[in-house]
Amino acid sequence: MQKDVQKKTFTTSDNCAIAYTLRPAEKPGTPRLALIHSLALDGSIWDGVAEKLAGQAEILTYDCRGHGQSERTSGPFTTELFASDLAELLDDLGWPVAAVAGCSMGGCVAQAFAGMNPASVSALALIDTTAWYGEHASKNWSERAAAACTKGLAGLVEFQVTRWFSDRFRAAQPGLVKKMTEVFLANDVDCYAASCAMLGAADLRPALPSLHMPVTVIVGEDDHATPVAMAQQLHEAIRGSTLTILPGGRHLTPVECPDQIAAELLALLKRAASQQTAAEA
Numbered sequence: 001m002q003k004d005v006q007k008k009t010f011t012t013s014d015n016c017a018i019a020y021t022l023r024p025a026e027k028p029g030t031p032r033l034a035l036i037h038s039l040a041l042d043g044s045i046w047d048g049v050a051e052k053l054a055g056q057a058e059i060l061t062y063d064c065r066g067h068g069q070s071e072r073t074s075g076p077f078t079t080e081l082f083a084s085d086l087a088e089l090l091d092d093l094g095w096p097v098a099a100v101a102g103c104s105m106g107g108c109v110a111q112a113f114a115g116m117n118p119a120s121v122s123a124l125a126l127i128d129t130t131a132w133y134g135e136h137a138s139k140n141w142s143e144r145a146a147a148a149c150t151k152g153l154a155g156l157v158e159f160q161v162t163r164w165f166s167d168r169f170r171a172a173q174p175g176l177v178k179k180m181t182e183v184f185l186a187n188d189v190d191c192y193a194a195s196c197a198m199l200g201a202a203d204l205r206p207a208l209p210s211l212h213m214p215v216t217v218i219v220g221e222d223d224h225a226t227p228v229a230m231a232q233q234l235h236e237a238i239r240g241s242t243l244t245i246l247p248g249g250r251h252l253t254p255v256e257c258p259d260q261i262a263a264e265l266l267a268l269l270k271r272a273a274s275q276q277t278a279a280e281a
Contacts (some may be wrong), residue, residue: 010089012065018085019043019069020062022093025055031122031269032098033057034086036106038128038252039195040153040160040187041180042068045103048258049265056266060098062089064109066191068183075194079202083113090120099269101125103254104226105195108202115207123214123272125265128223128251130230131204131237141200145193153185153192160184163225164252176255208237214271215241218264220249220256 006022021043033053035046043061050059063070064082086109090098099122102110107129114121133140148156161170161177170177215238219231228245235243244264246257254261 009069010092012085012088016065016073016085017071018062018065018089020060020089023050023054023059023061025058027055030055031057031273032060032095033265033269034060034062034090034095034098034100035254036086036100036102036109037061037064037067038104038106039199040067040184040192041252042183044068044183045180045252045254049254049262052258052262053266057099057269060089060093060095062086064106066188066195072188072191074188074190075197077194077198079108079112079198079204080116082109082198083116086113087117087120096120097122099123099125099265099272101127101265102129103127104129104251105199107226108199108204111204111207111211112202114211114213115204118210118213121213122276123216123268124211125216125218125268126231126234127218127261128220128226128253129234130226131208131234132202133199137202138200141196145196148189148192148196153187153189157181157184164250165256166222166248166250168248169250169256180252180255205237208234209239211238212240214268214275216244216264216268217241218244218246218253218261220246220251220253222248223251223253225251 004024010018037043037045042063046061066072100110107126114124217231217235219228235241246253246260249257
């Protein structure tokens with residue numbers, strides 16, 4: 001870990017404590033990048049990506065409310081509430097503009113944030129995510145929440161791990177798989193259920209045509225949770241977006257494919273800088 005990494009806590013306007021990590025960059029004018037994690041995990045899913053981008057961006061990772069080291073007051077949760085938490089955190093940090101990337105649940109929050117605060121988003125990366133989980137979303141997510149309440153989170157681990165990571169990755173990186181499993185098992189079941197309800201109700205599709213910042217959509221080739229078809233729908237709905245499909249990747253490509261994700265984010269940051277330069281010319 002970088003020597004100058006800062007771990008802090010911020011309190012939102014409704015008194016929810018949000019744990020965050022800031023990785024500064026020494027060079028003035030370095031782009032700022034906020035990274036939002038997936039359901040039932042925390043900001044650590046970005047550790048490998050942040051390491052690859054060290055010095056090339058000022059990087060914010062944080063634990064969404066109800067997750068990780070942040071306060072675990074259970075719901076009701078909405079993507080708009082989570083987006084407001086990020087808006088308040090960025091304001092507290094003095095970041096009027098940043099690139100925003102989200103994975104899975106984090107991608108839904110990123111879409112909500114960009115729709116609510118378009119002028120604050122220099123670029124947007126939507127990774128292993130969707131704008132809408134489909135007509136049966138509420139029922140499916142309710143069943144997931146009920147399973148957690150009846151079986152306990154330990155009863156969901158095998159299902160989760162095989163969705164998160166390819167067979168090859170699980171065999172090659174048991175330490176990382178164990179770390180993510182431990183984060184998952186440390187969740188509060190009520191907060192998990194509230195987060196499931198949030199995703200079941202989420203429909204970010206109306207905001208997609210209004211996203212005019214540079215946008216990249218990234219998905220693992222073998223993602224069964226938010227499959228390639230969902231990524232293609234995002235790409236088609238967001239004018240000017242790019243679509244990258246990562247061979248062999250499953251649902252947590254920031255953990256499984258940090259080199260590729262870092263490269264895609266760096267390309268996005270460069271695209272945003274070029275667009276800004278052209279606008280100022």
